[in-house]
Amino acid sequence: MAVGLWSTVVIGLLPLVGWLFWWWNDVWYGLVMATLRSSKGDTKLPPGNMGLPILGDTISFLWYFKFLRRPDDYINSKRHKYGDGIGMYKTHLFGKTSLAGVHGKAHLRLRSFVSRSINQPDALRQIALAMQPRMISALQSWTKCRKITFYDEMKKVSFENIGMYFASIKPGATLDRLKKYLAGVVSGFRAYPLNIPGFTFYHALQCRRKTQEFFREELDKRRKNNGENDQPIQDLMDGLMNIKDEDGNHLSDTEVLDNITGILLAGFESTVVVTTWALYYLAKYPNVLQKLREENLSLKSNKSELLVTSDEILKLEYTMKVVDETIRLANIAGFVVRVATKDFEYQGYTIPKGWNVIVWLRNVHTDPKNFDHPLCFDPDRWNGSMLPENFQAFGAGPRICVGNMLARLQIAMFLHHLSTGYKWQLVNPDAKVKYLPHSKLEDGLEITIEKL
Numbered sequence: 205m206a207v208g209l210w211s212t213v214v215i216g217l218l219p220l221v222g223w224l225f226w227w228w229n230d231v232w233y234g235l236v237m238a239t240l241r242s243s244k245g246d247t248k249l250p251p252g253n254m255g256l257p258i259l260g261d262t263i264s265f266l267w268y269f270k271f272l273r274r275p276d277d278y279i280n281s282k283r284h285k286y287g288d289g290i291g292m293y294k295t296h297l298f299g300k301t302s303l304a305g306v307h308g309k310a311h312l313r314l315r316s317f318v319s320r321s322i323n324q325p326d327a328l329r330q331i332a333l334a335m336q337p338r339m340i341s342a343l344q345s346w347t348k349c350r351k352i353t354f355y356d357e358m359k360k361v362s363f364e365n366i367g368m369y370f371a372s373i374k375p376g377a378t379l380d381r382l383k384k385y386l387a388g389v390v391s392g393f394r395a396y397p398l399n400i401p402g403f404t405f406y407h408a409l410q411c412r413r414k415t416q417e418f419f420r421e422e423l424d425k426r427r428k429n430n431g432e433n434d435q436p437i438q439d440l441m442d443g444l445m446n447i448k449d450e451d452g453n454h455l456s457d458t459e460v461l462d463n464i465t466g467i468l469l470a471g472f473e474s475t476v477v478v479t480t481w482a483l484y485y486l487a488k489y490p491n492v493l494q495k496l497r498e499e500n501l502s503l504k505s506n507k508s509e510l511l512v513t514s515d516e517i518l519k520l521e522y523t524m525k526v527v528d529e530t531i532r533l534a535n536i537a538g539f540v541v542r543v544a545t546k547d548f549e550y551q552g553y554t555i556p557k558g559w560n561v562i563v564w565l566r567n568v569h570t571d572p573k574n575f576d577h578p579l580c581f582d583p584d585r586w587n588g589s590m591l592p593e594n595f596q597a598f599g600a601g602p603r604i605c606v607g608n609m610l611a612r613l614q615i616a617m618f619l620h621h622l623s624t625g626y627k628w629q630l631v632n633p634d635a636k637v638k639y640l641p642h643s644k645l646e647d648g649l650e651i652t653i654e655k656l
């Protein structure tokens with residue numbers, strides 16, 4: 205009898221438990237926390253569902269990104285459910301995202317230093333000449349292989365270039381070790397923050413720690429050598445060590461380590477992934493390749509030397525359109541995150557202080573309202589002027605990518621040498637795409653390559 209009563213109670217409570225489970229995050233974060241945090245007390249939150257306890261909306265995110273491989277349908281499913289309305293939905297992703305970084309004046313000072321060192325015309329001129337020899341010799345060596353995995357090979361070239369230019373680390377075992385650590389950090393970019401051995405996030409944190417130790421040793425070595433050598437190393441890391449604020453204060457060691465790691469991370473994979481996509485699209489769109497080749501052959505035929513200058517490359521109109529169109533479609537930074545530093549109102553809804561605002565950049569580039577046939581590779585869509593709000597691949601505002609010109613230059617320089625000297629074929633023209641931590645071809649773009 206007692207057992208029967210208990211069973212009835214338990215079964216009767218099940219819908220309530222299910223309801224609570226389903227709405228837990230909405231009730232807890234959406235109502236309780238948001239109202240407590242909001243200075244005004246009355247909070248009308250945007251539409252949306254915050255998913256299950258702890259996991260939040262992560263399962264749905266993974267469902268669209270990882271299993272269905274239709275990343276745009278994650279946001280589309282919200283549009284269908286809650287309407288286009290204000291184009292903003294409350295959700296709960298990746299647990300509580302934490303953001304490290306400098307702000308305000310310190311950020312501006314660092315930005316302007318980094319920009320001067322890697323992204324302004326003078327720096328780009330030097331970088332262009334320093335980086336091409338490796339690209340040229342890699343292209344020559346690949347023709348001797350039956351096939352190559354382009355992404356892996358290009359990563360070696362790019363990392364040798366930036367390792368040397370940013371931190372004066374020569375190719376070899378030390379650089380390979382650093383590359384392994386950084387790859388580990390990148391793998392954790394979109395991982396659920398479970399700091400438990402065996403999980404990607406834990407591995408990424410371990411790799412980040414090892415990267416910092418790596419640069420800590422380098423920093424100590426440089427300090428010691430600077431005292432002894434007449435000619436200290438002059439590279440980006442050295443610049444970071446010497447940068448001063450208006451009161452003459454240097455960056456702390458932690459800031460130097462954080463920043464050199466951050467810049468290498470930001471520039472480590474991004475251009476390689478986009479260059480890989482460029483080869484893929486050019487192989488699929490031979491008419492585009494032909495126009496690109498003609499423009500670059502015309503530049504080459506007017507020159508006696510093999511290396512091109514950054515000024516020459518950045519003036520190649522069609523090539524730069526190919527680069528920008530590839531960056532738009534590659535969508536390697538699917539979204540950027542900002543934190544609300546105070547409560548604010550947007551179109552009648554409250555964004556409570558402390559909440560992350562995830563700006564869904566992918567959607568800007570794949571929305572038919574912004575582009576005709578948005579998934580079609582069409583460099584000619586860049587004829588005329590592009591509305592800045594329709595191209596956000598490098599982010600926007602005070603945090604806009606500080607390596608945007610360097611990235612475009614590196615990709616264009618490589619395309620110059622590739623298109624004027626080589627032809628290539630995709631081994632797997634129907635290779636699948638994976639979207640986490642960012643969009644990449646699953647086979648790493650296996651190609652055969654030969655001289656023209």
Ligand code: HEM
Pocket residue numbers: 315318322466467468470471472474475478531536537540541596597598599600601602603604605606607608610611612
């Ligand atoms: C096609 C390649 C690249 C893309 C698509 C890209 C995209 C982005 C995006 C979306 C952001 C965040 C902007 C925001 O929060 O609004 C960013 C920030 C940043 N990127 Fe890039 N990036 C690329 C290449 C590079 C390269 C080559 C470097 C340098 C080596 C670099 C260095 C940085 C740095 C340092 C930041 C942080 C800026 C700050 O917080 O002030 N990026 N990038």
